[in-house]
Amino acid sequence: MLKDSGVRITPQRHAILEYLVVSESHPTADEIYKALEHKFPNMSVATVYNNLRVFKKTGLVKELTYGDSSSRFDFSTKQHYHIICTNCGKIVDFHYPGLDEVEALAAQVTGFTVNSHRLEVYGLCPDCQNKKTDSIGKIKVTSD
Numbered sequence: 001m002l003k004d005s006g007v008r009i010t011p012q013r014h015a016i017l018e019y020l021v022v023s024e025s026h027p028t029a030d031e032i033y034k035a036l037e038h039k040f041p042n043m044s045v046a047t048v049y050n051n052l053r054v055f056k057k058t059g060l061v062k063e064l065t066y067g068d069s070s071s072r073f074d075f076s077t078k079q080h081y082h083i084i085c086t087n088c089g090k091i092v093d094f095h096y097p098g099l100d101e102v103e104a105l106a107a108q109v110t111g112f113t114v115n116s117h118r119l120e121v122y123g124l125c126p127d128c129q130n131k132k133t134d135s136i137g138k139i140k141v142t143s144d
Helices: 011-022 029-036 045-058 097-110 126-137
Strands: 061-064 072-075 081-085 091-094 120-123
Parallel strands (some): 081 120
16 A cells, blocks of 8 residues: 555554554554664654654554544554543454444435544453452551
């Protein structure tokens, strides 16, 4: 896709894209930078942001904004949705093809030309549920 868009594939671009493909954590630009700075000591955070912007423009990456201070980035090959932990912020992908019908219905009912939709589900991830359960069962002991 990058070559088709006329984008030159540099080692930094390749590493950033590879990190996004392998990562399931929907990292921020800073997290990507910190993970790759040992391999590319001359690479700056600005380089990461600029490359993410290129990937976003070509459709390889989606920028996820959830009202917090920094965007997260998602390598997107298929339409999918996100469930977000309200405690730790973990984001997990899930697929539900039935929502394509919602777009068609929305277009039919409103007369809009629908070009996309976004679904976010919120709750506590299994790790945070376990921590909550563990903390309920423990009694804090202090020494005086």
